[in-house]
Amino acid sequence: MTPSGARRALHKAGYSSLSGLVASLLPEVHPDYADIGDIGVIAADGPLKEALCVIDASGLIVMTESGHGRRPREDLMRAFKVG
Template sequence: MVSRPGQLMRLPDWRARLAAEMDRQRRDPFAWGKADCALGLAAGAVKALTGADPCTSWRGSYKTAAGARRALHKRGFSTLADAVAAIAPEIHPDDADVGDIGVIESDGPMKQALCVVDAAGLIVITESGHGRRPREDMQRAFKVG
């Protein structure tokens, strides 16, 4: 990760950039290390909002669930939420706004997944592209810019 909590700043045109990024990745099927909840969905949203890619050093470091876990632990993190906390300040989920990053419980191998907050709830990544979850599913939240 490339910055410390609180250093990310939203660009003036962040709303248009976020909408374009979500449209771009909307139909990308899930792929570990490319179009997953971290390197695809969340990092794509952060880059759209701020112009900074928080996952540059992670790209190409894994292609499987086991590889993702190894990459996470190699960098000193126990959970996806710990990794996000290294770049963005944690806020109460009720205070999360459009573009902020959330954490939800998952049945997948990581046991949690990252999501992006939008006006209607949460955007998540699924096997076939973007999906939706209700905002109440968000367990933790992190302020992006």
Template sequence: MNLHDRATATQRVVDRFRVRPFGWATGGTCLHLARAQMRALKHRPPAIPRFRSALGARRALHAAGHADLAGLLDSMLPRIAPAAMWVGDLALMQGDGEFDAIVVSAGRLMAGYHSEALDRGVVNIEAHAFIGAWRL
């Protein structure tokens, strides 16, 4: 997929999640955002188990055999250096709570859920220290 098509597909996904407030039970999590982005860029990620809380999400992650979100992403995608990210790639940033946060590269900014704006949906986040990045 060329960069123009990646950017167009990424913008469609981000726009869809901008109006979806964060919600464990409503499909408004960074994991749902990441899965939608993977599908938009022609990957075939597994279905996300239903969960209704942070505890349920943690249990689902462990049931899938992963200790954390980095392990889950490592099992599906090639890890890259954060400086090598293209528009549409995924990154993991330090979260404020129990989980770190998966974000989508939207050029100079990242798009994702932010603890100070969970009721607004996905917002632009200034890129800073990454835990890891993955190529889509």
């Protein structure tokens, strides 16, 4: 699926954003209180304007075009508890 297709699918399902979809499934916490393994949202280029990440001990794990990458925890816009 393309990023534009993902945006259309989100809107068709009734969500205005990727973070809105995640918020419907997981409890939100302030980014300062996110723990290792929680899901985060960061700003991104493209039609979705957001991307998901996983919080770990030293920052954020993100997907890139060439595999996984790292971003600083300061980039975290929203966080959601897992488990």
